[in-house]
């Protein structure tokens with residue numbers, strides 16, 4: 270018997286046993302729904318008791334290509350048979366290709382590979398600060414970055430320093446200085462916050478965790494102009510909104526706006542390994558010199574091989590198109606619930622924030638009711654359901670999930 274088989278034979282079998290183990294041995298920094306996933310394929314997952322669910326969360330958009338997409342698994346398996354890790358002390362034969370292919374896909378010039386999304390954001394912050402000092406001429410140690418309220422950019426100490434979510438922030442000071450927070454969607458407030466010390470504006474083109482918030486029409490184009498006028502970098506955090514989720518490759522593409530730097534993550538790892546990156550212009554990313562920044566695992570061969578397969582999947586444009594078309598259907602159907610248990614639906618492509626009307630269930634209660642109907646969704650904030658099926662979801666499965674959502678929310 271193989272080691273793997275022996276370990277699986279020892280597994281507890283009931284949902285309750287697994288949850289009890291998690292509760293006893295893991296830190297309680299999440300409040301998961303009571304489903305214990307044992308396997309998954311495409312848009313569906315199966316729990317330890319053999320129940321099947323449609324996955325309408327997609328790992329917060331890490332699973333844009335569904336679970337275990339055959340092309341991604343094949344790329345990972347092939348790479349596992351060659352080399353998985355070298356560290357950046359040596360070159361390897363996947364890094365340059367990954368960077369070229371990702372830069373080509375995103376219309377950018379160079380790639381800084383990292384692992385988690387938060388690391389990509391941290392990297393962009395460091396690069397913007399160095400650029401401000403060395404290129405723009407901001408006195409060292411005084412550069413500022415303007416961010417918008419209700420942002421979500423990750424969980425590191427620096428990133429929570431400019432969060433407006435008190436749960437995410439309150440107990441974790443002292444905080445990193447150098448950030449100005451302005452209301453999201455308010456271009457006048459943003460204009461007023463820019464000074465000669467401003468290095469960058471950091472923004473989610475669509476705010477995911479805040480409830481899939483699409484800013485007012487024209488806002489992002491105005492932000493771009495404000496950045497141009499003041500020699501300020503625009504950093505688009507597309508970790509959740511990018512790579513096809515909104516029906517365009519990048520959410521900023523909707524507005525015909527280009528950023529100086531983009532942070533990418535989540536789906537870039539194909540749901541297999543953590544892969545993130547900052548992509549952008551050579552004039553900005555080129556400020557980094559050897560020894561100034563890095564990561565042991567960043568740009569490792571396995572990550573690059575999977576990332577290349579992700580880029581290959583996206584480059585035909587077929588999945589992005591699918592997100593746009595199925596997204597139109599998704600929004601049409603969710604729109605029918607407005608005024609009937611739902612107060613508002615926002616979003617783009619296969620991505621929606623559904624605000625539950627007062628008097629209806631909480632987001633948590635709605636998520637639990639959906640579990641009972643075989644659909645996995647998760648609330649964000651208290652009364653918003655985030656709907657984000659994999660871009661590969663079948664039309665019939667999409668409708669089945671939407672039927673369940675309607676059954677739970679409609680009044």
Ligand SMILES: *Cc1c(COP(=O)(O)O)cnc(C)c1O
Nearest residue numbers: 385386387421422423506508509
């Ligand atoms: C998830 C997310 C992050 C953080 O990514 P991690 O991989 O969890 O560190 C940053 N920005 C946005 C917009 C995200 O959605």
